[in-house]
Amino acid sequence: MASAKPLTVVKILGAVYLVWLGITTWRSVRSGAATPTGRRYWRVPWAGLGGFGQGIWSNVLNxxxxxxxxxxxxxxxxxxxxxxxxxxxxxxxxxxxxxxxxxxxxxxxxxxxxxxETPCFRNGITRLTGAVLVVLGLRTAMA
Structure with a gap:
């Protein structure tokens, strides 16, 4: 019983955060942030070997x-x-x-x-993800 109020506060904060993430994700489609921007991602050292070389190394190191x-x-x-x-x-x-x-x-x-990789699919998935996050946040807040 003593931890009911702090648990409720954490639950509400978590719900607000999920809703905020959902709205931000949904709005990122409009601002163009959901499309690839040419950012550099971390790659495994053997990524330059091509598909066959990557397959060999992934099997050897597995x-x-x-x-x-x-x-x-x-x-x-x-x-x-x-x-x-x-x-x-x-x-x-x-x-x-x-x-x-x-x-x-x-x-x-x-x-x-x-x-x-099509922009239509990426935007659709981003909007779906945003909607799911909002629904989960609202469900958490009402639970």
Whole structure:
């Protein structure tokens, strides 16, 4: 009971902040702030290598990939046969299974990117985000 009033104050302040963020976001479309302004963003060091180089480095530096191979591959190896050949066959099968999936995924992402970069879509998403923030702020204030 003692913390009810401070909690209410924090809730109201949070609601006001959400409404302010929503209105500011909504109005940013009119001022042109929602469109790309040529700002420089942080990039990973290997971003200049192109898509293939980025894919290689993201796989090499991904500890999950190494852990999957170290735990999963030994289950499929037969100690009596040549281990290197078995690992090569498993790697080839893995590449044959993953390659079509990654090509499909890349095509979908590339098509979506062209849609996401249109000013109409960006403005619509910005306005939707602003409206959602206002609604969440009002809902928080009424709760």
């Amino acid at each position: 500890p999950k990939a190494a852990s999957v191979y170290l735990t999963l591959v030994p289950q499929f190896l037969v100690p009596q046969d040549a281990i290197a050949l078995q690992i090569a066959v498993l790697a080839a099968v893995h590449a044959c299974v993953v390659l079509p999936w990654l090509l499909l995924l890349t095509s979908v992402v590339a098509a979506a990117r062209t849609t996401f």
